[in-house]
Amino acid sequence: MASITRPPHAVVVPFPGQGHVNPLMHFAKILAARGFFVTFINTDRMEQRIFKTPNDSAAVSHQLLQQGLQIRFLAVYDGLPPDHGGVQAIDEYFLATQKLGPAMVRILRSTANEAPQITCIVTDCFMACTHHVATSLAVPRVVFWTYCASAAIALANSRTLMDKGYIPINVKEARRPENLITCLPGKIPPLIPTDLQTFFRVQDTADPMFQVIMYESEIQNEADYVLINVFEELEGPEAAEGLSKGYPALPIGPVFLPDFLQSTKSSVSVATSLWEEDLDCIKWLQTKALSSVLYVSFGSIAVMSMKQLQELALGLEASEQPFLWVLRPDIAEGKAAVLPEGFTERIGERGRIVQWAPQLKVLSHPSVGGFLTHNGWNSTLESISFGVPMIGWPLWAEQFHNCRFCKEVWKIGMDFESRVENENALVSREEVEMVVRAMMEGPQGNELRKNAARLKEAATKAVMAGGSSYRNLDKFTRDMTARANSVIE
Structure with missing residues (x-):
């Protein structure tokens, strides 16, 4: 018998909005730099905003490959009419994403011979449909939080907060001492109700976005692994534990920073901006x-x-x-x-x-x-x-x-x-x-700049070799590589 190591294959699925595509694209490049094969799945609407012509995504994949980064781009139809307002009609947009699971399974199965066997689904925290994808393909679901740990913990425990009467939110009474939220898992500072999602400020729980966010918050807990786009030194090393239900929950951010610190003129940039930048x-x-x-x-x-x-x-x-x-x-x-x-x-x-x-x-x-x-x-x-x-x-x-x-x-x-x-x-x-x-x-601004400078140093150290986020990425890489490994005769 001969032992071989297959490269892990991560399917990365962002919510179709620039603020979600950006961090997951940065993370995809981190994974590819660590030897992963990455499949990046957008909706067709988002794909057309990022890649202006059908050949652009293939060209970018080729350029990345020249640098040893294996990333391919796939797209699924979002089911919405061409003139739909997208995120400006946010409840319809969310409901459309929740129906994308079967289409993702079909496209992954139809292109299976083009890539290594899938190791895991790395999913945006707001893509509940990936629960269906991971279950259908029998692979782990890695929830990637585009929030800090404390905001993520609050959202993932929306049902508890509703049961305890913090949701729907009474804005006028939010800052009363008796309304401090101290019942959440993880070592995080007490929250006040107005720290929670603004979608919970409506008083009618039948409101479409209220229901959408409650549903998403429940599926966020259906994970096998959790990654958070934050660094331990900002919220404390134990804050992320509030997102774990027996599986790893690791701060691995800021995910944009390694690429920024190491960028060169020859590096390939995947332009995810939806507007042209004024240089x-x-x-x-x-x-x-x-x-x-x-x-x-x-x-x-x-x-x-x-x-x-x-x-x-x-x-x-x-x-x-x-x-x-x-x-x-x-x-x-x-x-x-x-x-x-x-x-x-x-x-x-x-x-x-x-x-x-x-x-x-x-x-x-x-x-x-x-x-x-x-x-x-x-x-x-x-x-x-x-x-x-x-x-x-x-x-x-x-x-x-x-x-x-x-x-x-x-x-x-x-x-x-x-x-x-x-x-x-x-x-x-x-x-x-x-x-x-x-x-x-003013003097207050000067003091804030001093505090910010200290956090800048901590963020940089976190993503460098030996730093907290770097070590957590090492753990994730080892875990997924071990899963991808196989022994054949």
């Missing part, structure tokens, strides 16, 4: 002083009212601070923003407005000294990794959790008090000016 803004940043620029971006999904965008603009103008502002074409509730009359002329070269920015390059630039952000986990973790303190402007999902933790737990952030009290409140230009000035030129 000229980097040249503009180079003209600004150290830590002087406020970066303003609300991610790939969030929208605001036109009135709120105008108040924000006037607050940035009044602050007299340099700023780089990402204004997506659909930021104003699906429409382009209309800025106050004369605004661009008045700010001149002090401000730069772009439709989309290369965020990693921006946050890592030495002229950036603060980040006004929606506090999505990707943006929050990237800001932490580059030592940039944040002004939180959370809008939905778990962003209120991330914002509060940045301010009260990790001591690297500020927020707007009006939004803490009422998520629908209009943040005035006066409050914007006051908070921006405090971040960019």
Whole structure:
């Protein structure tokens, strides 16, 4: 008998949104660099946004292979009409993803002769359909959390929180001491009800998104292995244990950072941005002083009212601070923003407005000294990794959790008090000016930058050889390689 080692084959399935495709694409490259064969499955809608022509995905796979990274891309039809609003019609979008399991099984079986035997399904935490895929193919289901550990624990235990009366959320009473949430597993700080998903703020439990998130939270626990896009030093080495039900639960992030730290001009970048990045803004940043620029971006999904965008603009103008502002074409509730009359002329070269920015390059630039952000986990973790303190402007999902933790737990952030009290409140230009000035030129901002610099160092150490995330990835690699191994005559 001769012993051979087969490469592990991970099927990686992101939720079809940029904030989920990005981290799972980074993780796919990490796995491929560790000897895995990776199949990356998108919906056809997302595939067409990322790869503009049918041949693009094959070309990228070939380029990756030239660097020794075996990643192939497959796509399944999402069942929605071409003109569907996607994540802007979020409940329909989620319900469509929950039906994708059989299509994924069919495409994996029909292409089985093109790849090694499947070792595991690495699934986004919001792709409940992969439970069917893993069961049908008799392989482990590895749940990849695109949240930090404490937010993930809260979501995975939604049923418990509902049974104890924390859900639906009473926002007005959330901060009362008697409403502190201390019943969750894992060693995490006490939560308040408004740290939980904003979809639970509706009072009608028959609400479609309320039901969608409750269902997803139950399937999130149907795992054989858990990986979290965070590093142990941020939340403590034992926080992740709250996501385990007898199987490993490992912090392995920030998953974007190894590739960023090791990137070269010759490395292959898989462009998952849904808008064209304005690279000229980097040249503009180079003209600004150290830590002087406020970066303003609300991610790939969030929208605001036109009135709120105008108040924000006037607050940035009044602050007299340099700023780089990402204004997506659909930021104003699906429409382009209309800025106050004369605004661009008045700010001149002090401000730069772009439709989309290369965020990693921006946050890592030495002229950036603060980040006004929606506090999505990707943006929050990237800001932490580059030592940039944040002004939180959370809008939905778990962003209120991330914002509060940045301010009260990790001591690297500020927020707007009006939004803490009422998520629908209009943040005035006066409050914007006051908070921006405090971040960019006040002693509090300087202290936050010092704290953020310490976390930047910890994040970098975590992903380097011997660091906590690196060691956890070693364990995952060993476990999956052992499963893939076979002995044949």
